[in-house]
Amino acid sequence: xxxxxxxxxxxxxxxxxxxxxxxxxxxxxxxxxxxxxxxxxxxxxxxxxxxxxxxxxxxxxxxxxxxxxxxxxxxxxxxxxxxxxxxx
Numbered sequence: 891x892x893x894x895x896x897x898x899x900x901x902x903x904x905x906x907x908x909x910x911x912x913x914x915x916x917x918x919x920x921x922x923x924x925x926x927x928x929x930x931x932x933x934x935x936x937x938x939x940x941x942x943x944x945x946x947x948x949x950x951x952x953x954x955x956x957x958x959x960x961x962x963x964x965x966x967x968x969x970x971x972x973x974x975x976x977x978x
Contacts, residue, residue, distance in 0.1 A: 897923065900932025902974040908947070909938050912955045919958035926963050929974075933964050936971035 895914055899905040913920045923931065938950045954965065 898928065898931060900935045900971070900974075901928045902971060903932055903935040903939065905931075905935060906939055908951055909935065909954070912951050913958075916955045916959055918960075919955045922958040922961055922963065930963050932971050932974060933968060934958070936973060937965040937968050 895910075897905055897910055897913055897920075913923050923934075926934075934954055938947060938954055941947050941950065957965070
């Protein structure tokens with residue numbers, strides 16, 4: 891399975907297994923992922939991992955893969971990762 895493949899993470903956040911596995915199974919989303927900046931990848935990771943509810947996280951992974959497959963480079967309506975310093 892794709893678990894042996896590595897994908898780039900963000901500037902603050904490492905790529906979580908559920909998002910990595912979903913990206914490895916979605917070539918169009920993976921192509922966008924590989925093309926966006928580390929800061930943009932960080933935004934996606936933070937957006938996916940921020941909800942407290944597991945069901946919401948699952949929905950965000952699915953929506954994120956769909957959006958990345960459509961070429962969207964950032965999560966919609968996300969103010970940005972609160973964990974990174976603005977100099978990064």
